[in-house]
Amino acid sequence: MSEAILTIKNVSKRFGHYQALSELSLTVNRGDIYGLIGENGAGKTTLMRLIIGLSALHQGQITLLGENAGHYQQALRRTGAIIESPAAFPGLTVLQNLTLTAKQHGLAEPDLIAETIAFVGLTEKTHTKAKHLSLGQRQRLGLAIAILPRPDFLILDEPINGLDPAGIIEFRQLIARLNTERHTTILIASHILSELYQVATRFGIIHHGHLIKQLSKAELDEANRVGLMITVDQVQLASQTLDQAGFETFSVLDDHRIWLPQAHPDTGHINQLLVSQGIVVTALIQQSGSLEQYYTTLIAKEDNTHA
Numbered sequence: 001m002s003e004a005i006l007t008i009k010n011v012s013k014r015f016g017h018y019q020a021l022s023e024l025s026l027t028v029n030r031g032d033i034y035g036l037i038g039e040n041g042a043g044k045t046t047l048m049r050l051i052i053g054l055s056a057l058h059q060g061q062i063t064l065l066g067e068n069a070g071h072y073q074q075a076l077r078r079t080g081a082i083i084e085s086p087a088a089f090p091g092l093t094v095l096q097n098l099t100l101t102a103k104q105h106g107l108a109e110p111d112l113i114a115e116t117i118a119f120v121g122l123t124e125k126t127h128t129k130a131k132h133l134s135l136g137q138r139q140r141l142g143l144a145i146a147i148l149p150r151p152d153f154l155i156l157d158e159p160i161n162g163l164d165p166a167g168i169i170e171f172r173q174l175i176a177r178l179n180t181e182r183h184t185t186i187l188i189a190s191h192i193l194s195e196l197y198q199v200a201t202r203f204g205i206i207h208h209g210h211l212i213k214q215l216s217k218a219e220l221d222e223a224n225r226v227g228l229m230i231t232v233d234q235v236q237l238a239s240q241t242l243d244q245a246g247f248e249t250f251s252v253l254d255d256h257r258i259w260l261p262q263a264h265p266d267t268g269h270i271n272q273l274l275v276s277q278g279i280v281v282t283a284l285i286q287q288s289g290s291l292e293q294y295y296t297t298l299i300a301k302e303d304n305t306h307a
């Protein structure tokens with residue numbers, strides 16, 4: 001069973017008469033890259049601020065790394081966050097900023113700072129003041145500050161806002177490496193859904209302060225009918241061949257077509273496999289919807305229901 005790193009149960013938050021979050025529940029499991037999606041003002045930042053105790057929780061329950069909000073002892077030490085803007089001091093160099101963070105956390109390992117600077121690709125900028133870094137470099141310095149104490153859990157609010165395409169790809173790769181190499185569980189909010197799709201393993205969609213959907217990437221792909229459509233002359237034989245080759249889930253749609261759900265980058269291999277059995281393959285077509293399409297359709301349905 002998956003271990004929950006963050007559990008949010010029935011959390012509501014009001015600002016005066018304004019209901020920013022309503023009875024919101026979600027779970028982030030160890031190893032997830034959990035993508036939080038929602039339009040401007042949906043409540044993502046409000047939720048992130050509640051999680052790390054920047055804002056007081058009055059209704060509902062938040063459990064972070066086994067401790068309840070309001071009674072955190074170790075949970076915040078094990079959590080890194082970039083919420084709103086990165087925490088670097090503009091007049092300090094990259095090295096000075098990280099030295100300060102190390103002191104604040106009582107970290108004395110001599111190689112940790114240089115390793116972290118290298119991890120985010122800022123070695124050449126070690127002695128450059130934060131205010132002289134480009135936006136992308138400043139974002140990476142913010143990330144370095146957040147990950148220096150090697151947190152188990154990382155919260156990132158719109159970390160790629162304003163970055164150029166190359167900067168976005170670099171940042172996405174850093175997030176993926178943190179997750180695979182350092183096993184960091186990550187909660188990330190972003191409006192750039194095509195990027196979020198590429199990095200996240202689960203998604204939560206917030207709309208007007210409600211969580212309207214939580215789903216895994218596989219469920220999203222299934223809902224979007226992401227998969228491979230194969231058209232052949234002998235559907236029976238093709239089905240047996242795929243079965244024997246270990247393809248577990250596929251459906252025979254009619255006399256000629258087989259549907260393999262989820263993305264299959266190995267179309268060449270599948271083609272070869274079928275052709276080697278004397279099957280004529282007339283088409284192998286990858287079909288894909290997008291997270292953006294899924295999200296806009298869901299929001300439109302939701303708004304219609306409540307119109």
Ligand SMILES: Nc1ncnc2c1ncn2[C@@H]1O[C@H](COP(=O)(O)OP(=O)(O)OP(=O)(O)O)[C@@H](O)[C@H]1O
Pocket residue numbers: 015018020038039040041042043044045046047
């Ligand atoms: N301190 C506050 N006082 C009053 N209203 C607030 C406060 N903080 C947030 N809000 C309101 O709560 C709603 C949710 O804001 P929040 O910043 O969480 O949205 P968001 O999903 O992060 O949006 P964005 O994508 O624009 O960052 C907004 O309507 C905002 O104006």
